[in-house]
Amino acid sequence: MKIFNLTRHIITLLAFVIFGLNANAQTKGDIEAVRISPANENTRVVLDVSKETSFSYFRLRSPERLVVDLKNTNRDFSFDNIDNQSSLIKRIRHSTPKSKSDLRMVIELTKAVEPGVFSLNPTSDFGHRVVIDLKDPNPRPVATNTAAPKRDKDIVIVIDAGHGGADPGSIGPKGTYEKNITLSISKMLEKRINEEPGLRAVMTRSGDYYISPNDRPDVATKENADLLVSIHADAFSTPQPRGGSVWVLSKGRADTELGRLLERTERDSQLLGSAADVIGDRDTERYFAETIFNMSMDLSRASSYDISNKVIKEMKKVTKMHKRSPQSASFAVLTAPETPSILVEVGFISNPQEEKNLNWRAYRQQLADSLFRSIKLYFRNTPPDGTLWAQERDNEPRKHKVKSGESLSLLAQRYNVELDRLKEANKLDGDLVRIGQVLIIPAY
Structure with missing residues (x-):
C-alpha cells in the first residue's frame, strides 16, 4: 500500500512538472514598444518584444499594405499613439490573425515599397527586436540646376559615424558599443578638419540616432562634397583578428548604382542638366548619360583608391x-555617384586589446589625426578647382626640374612662355641649363 501511494505521488508530481513546462512553453510574448525612424525615402520600424518570436509577412495591393504575423504574441499593445513622421506609413493597426495565439499587424502604406523583415537577438541592454525596413524603390528624383553649381571655396569632407540609435553596431567583449566609438572619432576628425583653413567638415550624424545606410551618401550629394569618410569598427566571431582596413565601392555595386541613375534619367532629364535640351532622342540621351555617369563613377572610384x-x-x-x-x-554608404567615398575600419572591437585601445581617448585621437593627415596630404596635392587650396597652388610659382635632353628653348615652348621671360625669371645670361637644375616657370 505504501509503495502504491508513493507511486501515485510521483505520478502527480510529474504531471505538475509537465503541465508547468507546457504552460511555460505556451507563455505568450508581448510587444513592449514600437519605434518608427524615417530617413528621407526610407523608414525603419523597430518592435521591442519580450521574447524571441517567429514571424511571417506578405504584401497587399490596392491599397498598399504590409501585413506582419507574430507567432504566439499578445494583441493588447495599442498602435494608436506611436510617433509617426514617415512619409511612407499612413498608420499601423491590428487585424485578425489566422491563429488566436498570434498577433497580426498591418502597416498601411502611402506607396509601394520594398520590405525587409528580420529579428535581432539581445545584445547587452537591448532585448529581442523585430526590425522592418521599408525602402521606396522609386524615390523622387533630385532636382538639379541646369547651371553649373557654385563651387564652395572650402574642400567639403562628409564624416559618417557608423551605426547609431537603435543600431549599436558591433559590441565588444566588455560591452563597448561600436556606435559610440565611431561617433567619438568622427567628432575628433571633424574638429581637426574645421581648424584647417580651406577645409570644412559635415557630419551625417552628430548624436546617437539612427540613419539608414542608404541615406548617408545623400548627405554627400546634397553638400556637393569632395570626400565621404565612413568610420566603423570591425568584429569577428573569435577574438583573435585585429587591425584596421580601408574599403572602397566594388565595381559590381558601382555598376548597379549606374543602372539606377540611368533609370532615374529615363524618368527625369534634369540629371543631365542643360545637355538634355540638345539631345534629340531618348536612345541618344541614355547613351550620353551612361557615358557621363560611367566616367564620373570611374573617376570617383579611382580617387577613392x-x-x-x-x-x-x-x-x-x-x-x-x-x-x-x-x-x-x-x-551602401559608399554609393554617392560623384563623391569619392571610403569606409575605414579602425580595428576589431571584438578583440579585447583593441577594444581596450578604442576606449582610450588618446588612442582615438591618434586615429583621427592619422585620418586628418592623409586627407590633408591628398587634397594638398590635388585640390579641386575653385577651392582656396587650388588658388594657393595656382598662385605659387611653377617649377621644373631639368631632365636629360631638355633645353631652355624647349621648356619655353612647352610652357608657352617667352624665352626672355624664362631667362629673366631665373636670372640666366645664356641658354645653357644643367640636368637637375630647378627652374621657375613664369605665369606668362
Whole structure:
C-alpha cells in the first residue's frame, strides 16, 4: 500500500512538472514598444518584444499594405499613439490573425515599397527586436540646376559615424558599443578638419540616432562634397583578428548604382542638366548619360583608391593593419555617384586589446589625426578647382626640374612662355641649363 501511494505521488508530481513546462512553453510574448525612424525615402520600424518570436509577412495591393504575423504574441499593445513622421506609413493597426495565439499587424502604406523583415537577438541592454525596413524603390528624383553649381571655396569632407540609435553596431567583449566609438572619432576628425583653413567638415550624424545606410551618401550629394569618410569598427566571431582596413565601392555595386541613375534619367532629364535640351532622342540621351555617369563613377572610384592608400600609410603608424591594401565591397554608404567615398575600419572591437585601445581617448585621437593627415596630404596635392587650396597652388610659382635632353628653348615652348621671360625669371645670361637644375616657370 505504501509503495502504491508513493507511486501515485510521483505520478502527480510529474504531471505538475509537465503541465508547468507546457504552460511555460505556451507563455505568450508581448510587444513592449514600437519605434518608427524615417530617413528621407526610407523608414525603419523597430518592435521591442519580450521574447524571441517567429514571424511571417506578405504584401497587399490596392491599397498598399504590409501585413506582419507574430507567432504566439499578445494583441493588447495599442498602435494608436506611436510617433509617426514617415512619409511612407499612413498608420499601423491590428487585424485578425489566422491563429488566436498570434498577433497580426498591418502597416498601411502611402506607396509601394520594398520590405525587409528580420529579428535581432539581445545584445547587452537591448532585448529581442523585430526590425522592418521599408525602402521606396522609386524615390523622387533630385532636382538639379541646369547651371553649373557654385563651387564652395572650402574642400567639403562628409564624416559618417557608423551605426547609431537603435543600431549599436558591433559590441565588444566588455560591452563597448561600436556606435559610440565611431561617433567619438568622427567628432575628433571633424574638429581637426574645421581648424584647417580651406577645409570644412559635415557630419551625417552628430548624436546617437539612427540613419539608414542608404541615406548617408545623400548627405554627400546634397553638400556637393569632395570626400565621404565612413568610420566603423570591425568584429569577428573569435577574438583573435585585429587591425584596421580601408574599403572602397566594388565595381559590381558601382555598376548597379549606374543602372539606377540611368533609370532615374529615363524618368527625369534634369540629371543631365542643360545637355538634355540638345539631345534629340531618348536612345541618344541614355547613351550620353551612361557615358557621363560611367566616367564620373570611374573617376570617383579611382580617387577613392588613391585616398585609401594614403589613409593606410598614415593609420599603420598608429595601429596594425588587418589589410595592407584597399579592399572593395558592396557598402551602401559608399554609393554617392560623384563623391569619392571610403569606409575605414579602425580595428576589431571584438578583440579585447583593441577594444581596450578604442576606449582610450588618446588612442582615438591618434586615429583621427592619422585620418586628418592623409586627407590633408591628398587634397594638398590635388585640390579641386575653385577651392582656396587650388588658388594657393595656382598662385605659387611653377617649377621644373631639368631632365636629360631638355633645353631652355624647349621648356619655353612647352610652357608657352617667352624665352626672355624664362631667362629673366631665373636670372640666366645664356641658354645653357644643367640636368637637375630647378627652374621657375613664369605665369606668362
